[in-house]
Amino acid sequence: MRWFARRLCFYVFAIWVALTINFLLPRLMPGSPISGLLQHLSPAQLAANPGIVQTYEALLGGGHHSVWQDYVTYLHRISHFNFGISTSNYPTPVSEVVGRTLPYSIFLVGVAFILSFVIGTGVGMVAAWRRGRFTDSFIVPALMTVSAFPAFVLALLGLYFLGLKAGWFPIQHAYDNDVIPGWSWTFISSAFRHAQLPILVIIAAYAGGWVLNMRTVMINTIGEDYVGMAHAKGLRDRRVMTRYAGRNAILPPLNGFAAQFASAVGGLVFVEIIFSYPGVGYTLQSAVLGNDYPLAQAILVVLSVCVIIANLIMDVLNFVLDPRLRTS
């Protein structure tokens, strides 16, 4: 339990750091933050959104107070989930834009990342168990080569070859244009079909890392006495592989889940942009390019929180799988 409490404290601290970075970023740039932001805007943008200057002033504390006062106001606002108004979707609140786009991203990255973990560790386990055989000499190098390409390159390749040339998958958006989002079968099946290719790309991009990781740890585990003991007891080969060697070997990759998930969220941004998939990554790019800083800031916070929640889930899983954590 103490272990859990420590983790929770750490996560709260991490969120606080993310919020503080958000607060400090515009202030670290030379010049006054407001003029810096306004400099990016075209006169047309200013004319179209009369409230834009006030929005930025509210976002940055107006520049009339001391930094500390601004900081307290800022934290107070965020703690009430008030991220301000999205200037590129004026006058929609940021929270509404995020709420609309986040489910798509969570669905995409959640399914894809768990699948890549399962596939990657599975292949890594088998490859280490049967060194130099088919899986080890064909599938491992192939997955490694594929994963060496950055996610956005894989997405472009998938878009071109699988979407455009082969025509197997839809290449854009999260659902067909004539479908209305809702809990209807047509929408769900359409959304599912549109998610296939992005999910496939994320799996291809990240499975290789898990394979490499799991294979290395598994090779070290195979040399352990308890694996030899399990063999000596006459257990079936498959059982020794999964229950004895595999179960112990999966702990280090599981601990690396945190950093990998954070990196997968980065990959997700690119994949969403290439497939014009209306998730937070796609929104983040258009927010930054459109100088919609309230929205960009909120998305950074939301993504950090998502990574932290994924970490929490992993902690629980770790707790269940690793008896050492339970006894200490």
Place this chain on the structure above:
Amino acid sequence: MAQLDPTALDLPLVAPKRSIRVGRIRVPGWLALLLRNSKSRTGLLIVAFMVFIAIIAPLISVAHPNDFNILATRQAPSWHHLFGTTDQGSDVFSQVVVGARRSLLLGALAGALATLVAAALGITAAYVGGIADEIVNLLTNVFLTIPAIPLLIVASGYLRARGMWTMIAVIALVLWAFEARILRAQALTLKNRDFVLAAKASGEPTWRIVFGELMPNMISRIAAAFVLVFYVALLVDSGLEFLGLGDMSATSWGVTIYWAQVNSTVLQGEWWPFMFPSLALGLTVLGLVLVLAGIDEVSNPQLRTEHKRGRLARIVFGRAAA
């Protein structure tokens, strides 16, 4: 960010003694060691080839990379334009070859800066211990928790000028945590060795022990960490450029891919403007990953095995697949 994260690097050191000795050997020594391993040999060859191309770029590029020619737009690869031309009629081959210079240089410099910060902070923290160590460890974990790509996207959105040095500084600031975690863990295993204790007993100041005793003994590990951050920086930088958030006036792989995406060449069935820079990027990263995998095998004998592989496997993947 790092899709392939050879976390084997931060496993408990299986053969620390050996790796220290590797670090003490003169330069040709470690090179020989890496060349003897099939993975790192392939990787080194790929990287050396890319660096070579970058160096001789002005000699082999047929045109100025940004020259445009309305009469020769959107041409498929041919003898005249080896990699085809862009929407503006620029020669993609020249863009890829000249772009290699900036992409590699930026990745290497950002990686070097991140390595410097990570080594100084991580090793000092491990050696000093106590509250300083706690703080560095906490910071490292926080930076690993906040997703780096979104953070970089937001940060570069605020930048007014996105010159090369700015991008290097920003990328290094976000990526140092990656290495600091690895190097700190390794320094912890070294800090109670006799030579460190001896230096301490003879009254050496902390900075001298960190930079004069610990760092030289971890040089192989630091080099491995540098290779890791090098390719992460390479990926991150081209990623930012791909999003239109880098120095878009420069010629680099990311910028070429960005324009291919903006002009939606992919959707029009023109594969060459994005395929060639992407391949160059992917190949370089693969080379660096192989170097890392080779370093792992050299320092961890358990990972090395003699394989009995089929003939087909040897032909398809060469010895690199071992």
